[in-house]
Amino acid sequence: MIGQPPPERADAARNRQKIIEVASRMIAEHGADQLSLDEVAKEAGVGVGTVYRRFGDRAGLVWALIDEREHRFQQAFLSGPPPIGPGAPPAERIRAFLSAVVDRVMDQEDLFLLVELGSPKARFGGPYKVHHTHLAGLLAQARPGADARFLADALLASVNAYLIRYQRDERGMSVEAIKSALDDLALSVTGGPPTSRRRG
CATH class of the missing domain: 1.10.357.10 (Tetracycline Repressor, domain 2)
Structure with a gap:
């Protein structure tokens, strides 16, 4: 099975969930082709580096979704x-x-x-x-x-x-x-x- 991440700190888990929720909302409002990691980070109130470290790239975030x-x-x-x-x-x-x-x-x-x-x-x-x-x-x-x-x-x-x-x-x-x-x-x-x- 895929998608079995290692245990996360509570704050890291909260950031991950926030990023996923924001990305899901942005896709629903603007379409998947407009998804930008920079914009997701801004909307989620986290650093761009946090998004890239957690998901790697846009494809990684999409797989999480x-x-x-x-x-x-x-x-x-x-x-x-x-x-x-x-x-x-x-x-x-x-x-x-x-x-x-x-x-x-x-x-x-x-x-x-x-x-x-x-x-x-x-x-x-x-x-x-x-x-x-x-x-x-x-x-x-x-x-x-x-x-x-x-x-x-x-x-x-x-x-x-x-x-x-x-x-x-x-x-x-x-x-x-x-x-x-x-x-x-x-x-x-x-x-x-x-x-x-x-x-x-």
Whole structure:
């Protein structure tokens, strides 16, 4: 699981919560793309250095904002009921997981768009690393001998926030159509016939 910080001093915990609350309010009022760490620090009444030390960069602050929902998502695929959780065949779990990632991105789309603008370390660390490890493990079971780590990267590249937004806004695809096409992709990777779900 991600997002398990070491114990904090009471004042540090208060500052962290204040920064998160201010950032959440600023995003609600002005949109995620306008989020500035300098402005967050000013509104929160803390030094800019405090924000950078605690969160590293804007992507780090964004991950803190999505952390709670990410925890729930991870619990679902690590220990929840099948098919996303243990108990279903690996290929079925892969399909359920990728569909759930689409919902996860849509739930906080603006924040995921911001994260994807960050450095590779920020973008491919944190939750991505957990998602990749989980997916690669399932792929190793479903496709013994294949390069599971590469396949996990390739599948996760299909569920990035910018691509999903482009597919919806420019190609006119519904979320259901995106999931259906992604299901076909997962089936082609794990070995199975294409789904017959309607696209549109």
